[in-house]
Amino acid sequence: MDGFGYDIFYIMKSNSIRITFVTVIFTALTATGEPFEAVNEQIGLKGLPDLYAAFGDYNNDGWVDLYNGGRLWRNDRGTYTFIRGHGLINEPGIWADYDNDGRLDLYKWMSNKLYRNVNGEKFIDVSDKLPPAPMASSKGACWGDFNGDGFVDIYVGGWEEPGYQPDAIYLNTGNGEFRLHWKEAKNHRPARGVTAADIDGDGDLDVYVSNYRLEQNLLWINDGKAMFEEVAFERDAGGIYGDVGACGHTIGSAIGDLDNDGLFDIFIGNFSHPAAYQDRPQFLRNMGPDHGFKFKDMSSTAKLHWQESYASPALGDYDNDGDLDLYITTVYGGDRGVLYRNDGNWKFTNVTKEMGIDTEISEQAAWADFDNDGDLDLCTNGTMYRNPGFPDHHWLKVRIFGGGNVNRAGIGTSVRIDLPNTILVRQVEGATGGGNQNDLTLHFGLGRHDQDVTLNVHWPDGTKQKVTAVVDQRIDVRYESP
Numbered sequence: 059m060d061g062f063g064y065d066i067f068y069i070m071k072s073n074s075i076r077i078t079f080v081t082v083i084f085t086a087l088t089a090t091g092e093p094f095e096a097v098n099e100q101i102g103l104k105g106l107p108d109l110y111a112a113f114g115d116y117n118n119d120g121w122v123d124l125y126n127g128g129r130l131w132r133n134d135r136g137t138y139t140f141i142r143g144h145g146l147i148n149e150p151g152i153w154a155d156y157d158n159d160g161r162l163d164l165y166k167w168m169s170n171k172l173y174r175n176v177n178g179e180k181f182i183d184v185s186d187k188l189p190p191a192p193m194a195s196s197k198g199a200c201w202g203d204f205n206g207d208g209f210v211d212i213y214v215g216g217w218e219e220p221g222y223q224p225d226a227i228y229l230n231t232g233n234g235e236f237r238l239h240w241k242e243a244k245n246h247r248p249a250r251g252v253t254a255a256d257i258d259g260d261g262d263l264d265v266y267v268s269n270y271r272l273e274q275n276l277l278w279i280n281d282g283k284a285m286f287e288e289v290a291f292e293r294d295a296g297g298i299y300g301d302v303g304a305c306g307h308t309i310g311s312a313i314g315d316l317d318n319d320g321l322f323d324i325f326i327g328n329f330s331h332p333a334a335y336q337d338r339p340q341f342l343r344n345m346g347p348d349h350g351f352k353f354k355d356m357s358s359t360a361k362l363h364w365q366e367s368y369a370s371p372a373l374g375d376y377d378n379d380g381d382l383d384l385y386i387t388t389v390y391g392g393d394r395g396v397l398y399r400n401d402g403n404w405k406f407t408n409v410t411k412e413m414g415i416d417t418e419i420s421e422q423a424a425w426a427d428f429d430n431d432g433d434l435d436l437c438t439n440g441t442m443y444r445n446p447g448f449p450d451h452h453w454l455k456v457r458i459f460g461g462g463n464v465n466r467a468g469i470g471t472s473v474r475i476d477l478p479n480t481i482l483v484r485q486v487e488g489a490t491g492g493g494n495q496n497d498l499t500l501h502f503g504l505g506r507h508d509q510d511v512t513l514n515v516h517w518p519d520g521t522k523q524k525v526t527a528v529v530d531q532r533i534d535v536r537y538e539s540p
Contacts, residue, residue: 093414114153201488215249251310310492378503
């Protein structure tokens with residue numbers, strides 16, 4: 059049996075199957091576990107550059123591959139092979155299936171290049187299918203089906219040199235080409251990281267842009283047709299809920315449900331000099347529909363210790379206890395990347411030393427289960443850190459396959475698991491942090507819950523689907539047309 063066990067695929071039709079749960083009290087588990095192990099040489103990643111990391115299974119063999127700043131590494135059942143002659147030039151990129159042929163393609167924001175995956179064997183340059191870039195330079199982008207037509211689009215952040223450059227959106231026409239849908243007409247800011255999630259629970263992808271140079275970050279709320287309203291500076295009448303337009307040198311931010319209430323929260327990884335007026339990193343809680351999906355600053359509760367050069371964050375449940383943990387890099391000598399364990403209720407503990415993570419200058423941070431053993435491993439600082447796992451904690455991996463009016467990679471699809479006393483929700487992402495990408499396969503830590511679970515799948519076209527799953531497996535979920 060392979061590392062992830064047998065694939066399971068069940069569909070629950072309305073009330074035709076009744077699921078009975080054994081009541082299990084789901085509480086925060088705080089065991090530290092064995093430390094991570096740096097395994098580059100053991101698994102074939104000798105010479106791995108400390109550059110942006112993007113995980114994706116480009117050859118569809120069930121083992122997640124790694125694109126690392128221009129180098130492609132194929133995962134051969136837990137060890138990596140450096141692939142030469144793949145046709146990709148030496149720049150970072152992010153994965154999605156733009157033509158819905160079942161193969162992950164690659165977009166590179168620095169040069170505005172698009173590469174089509176041919177049978178998982180090579181990549182061909184199809185950049186002539188893109189519009190000319192309206193910005194002179196870019197440091198980040200994100201995939202997402204912003205207009206709901208079943209094809210992924212691209213939000214591209216504008217950088218600087220000369221001056222601040224505009225952001226832009228390329229819409230996928232569905233015939234293999236993209237057109238320029240929108241570009242910022244004024245108030246340009248130097249964007250770094252771009253990430254997207256359904257912030258307001260209406261089924262479409264909203265976009266969060268991390269800006270540098272003490273410029274305000276941006277939260278764009280989508281109307282479902284790729285028309286966006288910028289709301290980062292709004293507050294309610296009483297000013298109770300903090301706005302999300304942080305004023306820092308933000309290199310990257312990450313979106314995920316940090317308090318298990320079914321809503322997507324935001325962590326802003328602000329690089330900040332000692333001056334008091336520069337915003338520190340922020341943990342922002344999504345207050346939900348009763349408060350207009352505004353955010354409350356929980357940073358004082360979370361207590362992330364200050365370092366000047368925080369850079370690219372990535373969220374993942376490394377200890378399989380059900381809570382999303384935080385890893386964030388730093389980019390100044392003397393500062394160190396940190397791993398913060400989420401203990402629930404907006405309490406976080408620095409476990410960097412205990413977990414054996416030792417990094418300094420890096421903008422590389424992404425999570426994936428490269429060895430298919432059920433726990434998340436970390437790629438950062440030119441190193442693959444293998445997670446030894448938590449034997450008492452159960453897990454589930456969910457690989458999403460779109461169809462119909464949903465892009466094949468399932469980007470924007472969310473999966474929710476309701477457990478006693480908690481809600482777990484994950485969404486397939488088109489990028490995270492500052493130019494990185496976690497594995498598109500969704501990962502759920504389940505703590506000591508060892509019974510079957512029901513997956514509530516929300517597809518980007520509004521379709522809802524129920525799937526039952528046995529824990530400690532990987533399950534493939536394919537779109538079922540209504």
